[in-house]
Amino acid sequence: MSLEEMYRQVILDHYRNPRHSGRLEHPDAHAEGDNPLCGDEISLDVAVDGDVVGDIRIIGKGCSISQASASMMAEAVVGKSIGEIRELAHRFKVMLEIEEGDAGIDPERPGAVLGDLEALQGVRRFPVRIKCADLPWVTLAEALDGLAPQ
Amino acid sequence: MTDLSRLRSDFPVLARKVNGKPLIYLDSAATTQKPVQVLDAMDTFYRQHNSNVHRGGHSLAVEATDLYEGARAKIAKFINAASPGEVVFTRGTTNGINTIAYGWALYRLGEGDRILLTSMEHHANMVPWQLVTRHTGAELVYLPFTDGYLVDTSRLDEVLDERVKIVAISGMSNVLGTIGPVTEVAAAARTVGALVVVDAAQRVPHIPTDVQKMDIDFLAFGAHKMLGPTGVGALWGRPERLEEMEPAEGGGEMIRDVHLYESTWAEVPQKFEAGTPPIAEAIGFGAAVDYLSAVGMETVRQHEMDVAGYALERLSEIPDLTVYGPIDLKQRGGVISFTLADIHPHDLATILDDHGIAVRAGHHCARPLHRVLDIPATARASFYIYNIREEVDTLVDALQEARRLFGVA
Numbered sequence: 001m002s003l004e005e006m007y008r009q010v011i012l013d014h015y016r017n018p019r020h021s022g023r024l025e026h027p028d029a030h031a032e033g034d035n036p037l038c039g040d041e042i043s044l045d046v047a048v049d050g051d052v053v054g055d056i057r058i059i060g061k062g063c064s065i066s067q068a069s070a071s072m073m074a075e076a077v078v079g080k081s082i083g084e085i086r087e088l089a090h091r092f093k094v095m096l097e098i099e100e101g102d103a104g105i106d107p108e109r110p111g112a113v114l115g116d117l118e119a120l121q122g123v124r125r126f127p128v129r130i131k132c133a134d135l136p137w138v139t140l141a142e143a144l145d146g147l148a149p150q
Numbered sequence: 151m152t153d154l155s156r157l158r159s160d161f162p163v164l165a166r167k168v169n170g171k172p173l174i175y176l177d178s179a180a181t182t183q184k185p186v187q188v189l190d191a192m193d194t195f196y197r198q199h200n201s202n203v204h205r206g207g208h209s210l211a212v213e214a215t216d217l218y219e220g221a222r223a224k225i226a227k228f229i230n231a232a233s234p235g236e237v238v239f240t241r242g243t244t245n246g247i248n249t250i251a252y253g254w255a256l257y258r259l260g261e262g263d264r265i266l267l268t269s270m271e272h273h274a275n276m277v278p279w280q281l282v283t284r285h286t287g288a289e290l291v292y293l294p295f296t297d298g299y300l301v302d303t304s305r306l307d308e309v310l311d312e313r314v315k316i317v318a319i320s321g322m323s324n325v326l327g328t329i330g331p332v333t334e335v336a337a338a339a340r341t342v343g344a345l346v347v348v349d350a351a352q353r354v355p356h357i358p359t360d361v362q363k364m365d366i367d368f369l370a371f372g373a374h375k376m377l378g379p380t381g382v383g384a385l386w387g388r389p390e391r392l393e394e395m396e397p398a399e400g401g402g403e404m405i406r407d408v409h410l411y412e413s414t415w416a417e418v419p420q421k422f423e424a425g426t427p428p429i430a431e432a433i434g435f436g437a438a439v440d441y442l443s444a445v446g447m448e449t450v451r452q453h454e455m456d457v458a459g460y461a462l463e464r465l466s467e468i469p470d471l472t473v474y475g476p477i478d479l480k481q482r483g484g485v486i487s488f489t490l491a492d493i494h495p496h497d498l499a500t501i502l503d504d505h506g507i508a509v510r511a512g513h514h515c516a517r518p519l520h521r522v523l524d525i526p527a528t529a530r531a532s533f534y535i536y537n538i539r540e541e542v543d544t545l546v547d548a549l550q551e552a553r554r555l556f557g558v559a
Contacts, residue, residue, distance in 0.1 A: 002504075003500075003501055003504050003555060004555065006500075007497075007555045007556065009557075012556060012557060016492070037512075038496050038511070038512055038527075039512060039513060039526050039527050040496075061526055062494065062496075062526075063494035063495075063496040063497050064493075064494055064497050064556075065496075065497070126500055128500070129496075129500060132496070
């Protein structure tokens with residue numbers, strides 16, 4: 001695994017053109033996360049419709065990995081149920097070797113399971129950067145945990 | 151040009167590889183590497199002389215005390231203090247500044263008093279004074295810096311008046327490399343009767359220092375940024391200031407006599423050294439000072455100007471690279487902070503690390519400074535006596551590689 005594999009084109013694209021950027025006027029949940037060691041910041045608004053995340057908006061600053069991860073996460077979770085999102089978060093963390101389990105990624109079909117998120121696989125070879133990739137997911141979990149029970 | 155490359159073999163860590171590449175250590179502003187002479191001094195202490203100091207009548211205790219006090223004398227000579235008794239062992243620069251804040255400022259400042267700092271200070275020369283303002287009601291005022299990254303002494307009269315009781319200034323910025331205008335600021339401080347404190351963490355290791363020529367009251371620095379171990383530092387104080395200062399910490403070693411409800415203090419400097427000190431580290435500090443003295447601080451300074459000058463010249467070849475700090479080598483040390491296009495400093499640090507190059511990325515314990523610059527973080531390459539021009543060339547190649555990886559046109 002090399003630098004080329006970490007800094008894939010798709011990561012740089014999300015870094016420079018973050019999806020779902022901005023704020024929601026009436027969010028159902030909000031959370032802020034930061035990584036004091038390196039200064040990465042994520043501020044995220046979530047709108048839910050029943051059990052489904054209808055929209056998400058993110059404002060952040062920091063390194064390419066944290067900001068690309070946030071953008072990819074936003075794309076991946078909109079339209080999914082909270083249960084599905086928790087499962088996706090687990091697979092993502094397994095991919096980065098933060099959690100134990102089976103990410104279910106098929107090496108023969110790159111992107112088939114986690115979409116663009118699979119591009120972040122290369123980060124696991126750079127231990128100090130794993131926290132950067134995980135920050136948006138930690139922040140999203142905090143926002144979802146803060147939702148009133150449905 | 152000074153050639154110090156012969157010294158490199160004294161530093162065992164420089165022989166190792168990182169990510170398959172020879173280590174290029176450009177993070178000496180965070181902490182420096184240690185020569186075998188320092189490692190051996192500490193090892194020999196533990197193997198041959200280990201004992202507590204200033205107590206016990208046995209031979210090892212006498213040897214340990216002699217080595218410890220001998221280190222104090224070496225450090226005093228290194229900064230040309232008039233007497234070893236003017237040097238207090240601390241845990242480091244931060245601890246030294248806190249010793250002044252809690253031993254002097256806390257007892258003497260009150261409502262209406264002011265402490266003058268510059269906006270380029272390290273947190274270590276900012277937060278202790280903030281704590282003092284909380285306890286005393288005194289307030290902080292700041293001297294800004296110019297577009298050329300120099301402390302703006304032309305604005306001294308706006309912030310310096312009789313209300314200012316302490317002026318605390320960096321001897322050299324750990325981000326910008328700017329050499330603090332200590333002489334000029336101290337002279338101005340004297341006109342209003344303010345005490346002058348110098349945060350010399352980045353100055354004593356890099357520039358010849360003579361406290362008898364500086365009209366200041368306190369100078370704080372640490373061992374680990376000048377080839378010594380972590381956990382020990384020195385606070386030089388003008389004798390009358392040390393006499394009138396209260397101890398910030400109480401305990402063993404620092405007392406003359408103890409009764410149930412009150413105590414009297416030991417003489418300066420023991421008054422400020424409560425508890426068992428870091429003895430091996432103090433001895434290592436003495437060995438570090440011996441090493442730097444043998445090289446010669448004028449030579450150290452010349453070498454750093456050479457390497458930093460070469461680095462500034464080579465970095466200027468890289469498009470989209472911005473250096474934050476003075477360009478004139480006479481005004482700066484070997485700390486070079488920069489950004490490159492839209493590549494975040496942490497990404498830069500990762501890419502450089504893959505080439506075996508250690509730099510620091512972040513705010514370098516100077517968030518207010520970065521707010522003034524309006525950037526969240528910088529990458530910082532900092533040089534010391536063991537760095538060579540060839541390492542700068544590798545740094546420049548790696549930065550070009552970063553541009554390619556990030557597709558910076």
